[in-house]
Amino acid sequence: MTTTTAPTASGTAKSLTIEALHKNYTSRGRESFHAVKGIDLDIRPGELVALLGPSGCGKTTTLRMIAGLETVTSGDIRIGDRSIPDLPPGKRDVGVGFESYALYPPLTVRQNLAYGLKARKVRDADARVQAIAERLEMTDLLDLRPAGLSSGQKQRVALARALIRNPPVLLLDEPLSHLDAAQRQRVRRELKVLQREFGYTTIVVTHDQLEALSLADRLAVMNNGVIQQFGTADEIFDDPANLFVADFVGEPKINLTEGVAESDGTVRVGRDGRLVSAARSVPAGGSVTVGIRPQDVQLAEAGSVSVPAEVVVFEDLLEFGLATVRVEGLDSHLVVQTPAGVVRRRGDRLHLSAPPERVYLFDADSGDRLR
Numbered sequence: 001m002t003t004t005t006a007p008t009a010s011g012t013a014k015s016l017t018i019e020a021l022h023k024n025y026t027s028r029g030r031e032s033f034h035a036v037k038g039i040d041l042d043i044r045p046g047e048l049v050a051l052l053g054p055s056g057c058g059k060t061t062t063l064r065m066i067a068g069l070e071t072v073t074s075g076d077i078r079i080g081d082r083s084i085p086d087l088p089p090g091k092r093d094v095g096v097g098f099e100s101y102a103l104y105p106p107l108t109v110r111q112n113l114a115y116g117l118k119a120r121k122v123r124d125a126d127a128r129v130q131a132i133a134e135r136l137e138m139t140d141l142l143d144l145r146p147a148g149l150s151s152g153q154k155q156r157v158a159l160a161r162a163l164i165r166n167p168p169v170l171l172l173d174e175p176l177s178h179l180d181a182a183q184r185q186r187v188r189r190e191l192k193v194l195q196r197e198f199g200y201t202t203i204v205v206t207h208d209q210l211e212a213l214s215l216a217d218r219l220a221v222m223n224n225g226v227i228q229q230f231g232t233a234d235e236i237f238d239d240p241a242n243l244f245v246a247d248f249v250g251e252p253k254i255n256l257t258e259g260v261a262e263s264d265g266t267v268r269v270g271r272d273g274r275l276v277s278a279a280r281s282v283p284a285g286g287s288v289t290v291g292i293r294p295q296d297v298q299l300a301e302a303g304s305v306s307v308p309a310e311v312v313v314f315e316d317l318l319e320f321g322l323a324t325v326r327v328e329g330l331d332s333h334l335v336v337q338t339p340a341g342v343v344r345r346r347g348d349r350l351h352l353s354a355p356p357e358r359v360y361l362f363d364a365d366s367g368d369r370l371r
Ligand SMILES: Nc1ncnc2c1ncn2[C@@H]1O[C@H](COP(=O)(O)OP(=O)(O)OP(=O)(O)O)[C@@H](O)[C@H]1O
Pocket: 025, 026, 027, 033, 035, 053, 054, 055, 056, 057, 058, 059, 060, 061, 062, 207
C-alpha cells in the first residue's frame, strides 16, 4: 500500500489507518463500558474526514485513542506505516485541537503558542505565532492570559495551537462549537484553506452536519461505537446504509413511515397509498420502514401509483417551501419540500410519489437497508 503523496508545505502528507479499534472503559467497582466496538477507517494522505454522530457514540474516545490520551483496548492505528498505540502522545506526530487541552495559565496566548516551538528550537517561532494568529483572526488575543478568554476565544487558541506545529495528522474535537455564527463561517473557511494548503490528514469530530458537510472530503457516521457508513456526503445522502444514517443525515429530516411490500413490487403506504421502490429483496406481505426525503417527493397524477395526501400546514422559507401533509391511515404526518414560489394552502389535496431509487426501504426490526 502507498502511504505517502506529493510533498506539501508541512512535508509529506501521511495516511491514517485504523483497524479493528476497540475501547472498553473499565474502572474499579464499576461495570465496564464498550464505547468503541471495532472501527476500521482508511484515511488518505491530506484528506479531511468528519466523524459525525450523536452524543455518546464514541467520537471523542476514538480521537483520544489516536492522540494517545486514552489507551487502546485492542486494534491498531497507523500514521503512514508506523503503528502508534504504543508511542507516547508527544511522539505520535499528531496535532490535537481539544478544548480541554489546558493552556499554561501564567503565560500569554503568544507565549503558549510559541512554547512547544521554542522547546524544539524552531527558529521562526514568533513569526509563526503571528502568522497563524492572523489567519485565525486572533491577533488581539495574543497578549491576553488564558483566564481572560471567552470559550470561543479559547477555541481559536486551541485550533491555533494544533495547527502551529504543522502536524501531518490533525485531530479536532468540535473545533467551532463555541464561535458565533459569523465567526464560525469564517474560521471554518480558513481552517479548510489551511488544511488544503498544508495537507494535514485531518479528523474533525462534530455533531453538526452542516459543519461536517462543508468541511469534509468524506464523512464517517458513527452510532453506538460503530461506524455506520463511511463515504462522501453525496454517497451518504443518496444511498444511506441503514435507517440510522438516513435519519441522522439530511435536513429537513427524512420521512420515515411504516409500509407493506406488495406482490407487484410496490409498497403500500397508509390506507390508499402506493409507491414504487427500486428495492428487490423484500418479501411480499412483509412490513418495512419506508424512507423518503422531503426533497425527493414529487407530485403525481391522481389515479397513478401514488400516495393521496392533504396539506395540514405550509411554511414558505423563501428558497423553498415545506408542506406538512396528512395521509389517511398513517399515524404521523409527512413533510414535502416544494420549489420556491409554489404556495400550498391548508386543505390542498395532493398525490405524492418519488423516484423509485429514492424510495428507501429498511428492515422494520433491524433498520438494515433492503436493496
Ligand atoms: N472514562 C470513561 N469511563 C467510562 N465511560 C466513559 C469514559 N469516557 C467516556 N465514557 C463513555 O463512553 C461513551 C462514549 O463517549 P464519547 O465521549 O467518546 O462520546 P462522543 O460521541 O464524543 O459524545 P459527545 O459528543 O457527547 O462528546 C459515552 O457513553 C461515555 O459516557
